[in-house]
Amino acid sequence: MEFILDGFSLGDEKSIKISLEQVFGMVFKYVKQLSEKHGKTKVKDCVIVMPNYWTLDQRVIILNALAIADLYPLSVISENTAAALQYAMNRQDNTTHRVLFYNLGANALQVTLAEFRVANDTKSKSPVETVHIIDEFGLARVGGLDIDVLLAQHFTKIFENKYKKQLNNRAKVKMLEECEQVKEVLSANKDGPLVIEELFDGIDFQSKITRAEFEEVIKDILEKITQPIVPFLRANDIRPK
Numbered sequence: 001m002e003f004i005l006d007g008f009s010l011g012d013e014k015s016i017k018i019s020l021e022q023v024f025g026m027v028f029k030y031v032k033q034l035s036e037k038h039g040k041t042k043v044k045d046c047v048i049v050m051p052n053y054w055t056l057d058q059r060v061i062i063l064n065a066l067a068i069a070d071l072y073p074l075s076v077i078s079e080n081t082a083a084a085l086q087y088a089m090n091r092q093d094n095t096t097h098r099v100l101f102y103n104l105g106a107n108a109l110q111v112t113l114a115e116f117r118v119a120n121d122t123k124s125k126s127p128v129e130t131v132h133i134i135d136e137f138g139l140a141r142v143g144g145l146d147i148d149v150l151l152a153q154h155f156t157k158i159f160e161n162k163y164k165k166q167l168n169n170r171a172k173v174k175m176l177e178e179c180e181q182v183k184e185v186l187s188a189n190k191d192g193p194l195v196i197e198e199l200f201d202g203i204d205f206q207s208k209i210t211r212a213e214f215e216e217v218i219k220d221i222l223e224k225i226t227q228p229i230v231p232f233l234r235a236n237d238i239r240p241k
């Protein structure tokens with residue numbers, strides 16, 4: 001994939017073509033400079049974290065970009081594996097147990113089942129914490145943004161029925177942004193009030209939604225982000241209640 005930067009010229013060219021690798025390479029160069037500045041040391045080696053649903057092509061783009069930035073990846077691990085390592089470093093008890101890491105972002109879901117146990121290191125014979133990633137799966141193109149969109153469609157219908165006016169694109173964007181806030185409020189509260197000043201045609205729009213109504217509005221997405229967990233656990237000999 002290439003981007004075309006209009007208005008930048010090199011010699012006779014009227015625009016510059018720039019590849020995805022070069023764009024990410026610039027980002028990595030900047031990150032490298034920041035790390036060197038704050039760590040007060042040269043940085044060459046790195047560990048790269050990627051979403052577990054990324055394709056080989058996507059991974060190769062990142063590896064090429066690292067080379068552009070003169071960075072050497074010691075290891076590539078998935079985002080949830082990184083979370084599992086963090087959990088292993090901080091866990092207080094020494095029991096063997098399994099943990100499900102459920103990572104729902106704005107646009108994707110990543111699920112990982114990991115087992116934590118303390119084992120004796122074969123060389124030193126001293127106990128070491130071990131992390132075994134048992135299984136994982138990822139779903140691209142489903143996430144928090146879908147919930148915002150459904151909520152925005154719900155409130156837009158209420159607005160349009162009440163005022164007999166159709167929202168323009170600017171108002172729709174405003175509605176979407178406010179609905180993300182409502183969703184976050186509903187994570188910890190039974191009701192989600194919506195107040196948008198000057199939403200459209202000078203109208204201040206106010207409405208609200210209960211948690212139960214919210215769950216009804218987003219039921220298709222809820223199913224999409226929860227149902228795959230059951231066969232995933234069963235496939236790993238865990239019987240969800």
Ligand SMILES: Nc1ncnc2c1ncn2[C@@H]1O[C@H](COP(=O)(O)OP(=O)(O)OP(=O)(O)O)[C@@H](O)[C@H]1O
Nearest residue numbers: 104105106107108109143144145180183184185187
């Ligand atoms: N308190 C909350 N309650 C519900 N949703 C929340 C809350 N805080 C953030 N979110 C939602 O979580 C999503 C962002 O999560 P996160 O930062 O993990 O995404 P991301 O890693 O950038 O996206 P992705 O992994 O899909 O590429 C957004 O949809 C945001 O609205």
Ligand SMILES: [Mg+2]
Nearest residue numbers: 103104105106
């Ligand atoms: Mg994420």
